[in-house]
Every structure is written in C-alpha cells, then in structure tokens.
Amino acid sequence: YDFAWRMPYIFEFEYNNEIFVLINIHLKCCGSTGSSEESRRYEATQNISSYINNNLFNKNVIIVGDFNDEIDDFVNFEGQTNIFYPFHDDYSTYSFTDKDIASGSVNFWSYPSYPSHIDHIVVNNTILNNANISYNTATILIENLLAGGWAEYNSYISDHRPLLINLNVISP
Numbered sequence: 001y002d003f004a005w006r007m008p009y010i011f012e013f014e015y016n017n018e019i020f021v022l023i024n025i026h027l028k029c030c031g032s033t034g035s036s037e038e039s040r041r042y043e044a045t046q047n048i049s050s051y052i053n054n055n056l057f058n059k060n061v062i063i064v065g066d067f068n069d070e071i072d073d074f075v076n077f078e079g080q081t082n083i084f085y086p087f088h089d090d091y092s093t094y095s096f097t098d099k100d101i102a103s104g105s106v107n108f109w110s111y112p113s114y115p116s117h118i119d120h121i122v123v124n125n126t127i128l129n130n131a132n133i134s135y136n137t138a139t140i141l142i143e144n145l146l147a148g149g150w151a152e153y154n155s156y157i158s159d160h161r162p163l164l165i166n167l168n169v170i171s172p
Helices: 036-055 149-156
Strands: 009-015 018-026 060-066 074-077 080-082 094-096 119-124 133-139 163-169
Touching (some): 018 036
Antiparallel strands (some): 094 119
C-alpha cells in the first residue's frame, strides 16, 4: 500500500567481484503538503531504509525510480522535515546521486511537463565508502533523438525522462 500498490523490485547481481542490490521503486503520486499521499511516501522511505539497514547493510545498494517528490520538498511528518528523512538524516549512510540535477537547470529535470525533478537515484554508504567504485548521474534526453522532440517522446514513451547512473567499478 505504501508503495502506490507497486511493490519494489529487488535485483541482486555481481560485477567485478562486488555484490550490488538494485531496488526499483515507484512511490505514491500526487497529494499536497500533509496529504495521505505524502504520508504514504514517507512511510515507504522509512520501510526501504529499515529493510536496507536490517538486511543489506554490507552490500552496495542502489535505489532507483519514481519517488514522486522533490528532494528538497519540505513537509512535516512526526517532527521530520522531509519525506526523504531516512535518506537525508545521515548523509554518511545515503546519498542522492542526482542532487546536482535536482538543484540545477530545469532543462535536465526528470519530469519536464510539470516541471519538477521527482525521479531519483540513491546509493548507500557501502558504495560511498568504497574506493573501488565511482559514479556519475545524468538525465537521458531521449527526446533529442526523436523528430517530434518532447511531444513525440511524451506521447509514445513516457512523461518522465530516465536517469542514468554510470558506475565505474575497479576490480580489487
């Protein structure tokens, strides 16, 4: 229920002797400040964080998907200041790899028709503290490859642009 009726997909894989866990989510959309939709997103991020901390603490975790909220969209649940509080509370535990996109030009935001940046990529401290892993994140502007541009992309593919995380994993 907290995940907009879409349970997270979890995929574990090994690359260059590193174990990764990719979690794809789609949180509940819509809702104004203090709404039940925002409360559901907050509960979902708490559940994801707890699951990772209890089950995946020693693995390289990447969370991707439609979070349906902006990183700096401040609301108040149980004294917290953001629905992403479990990820914002301790920057040594998690990092939004797309924070520069979120605070940058609207031309690279993931949901340009609103406009907003509500799709995110989060990595945990196992990746952050691993000297063998580096990364960069970008928005893929697929509409630039289509003759009809954004109108064609939005009509036939999606109303969201995909985000890409490029991991450079050096074998230890």
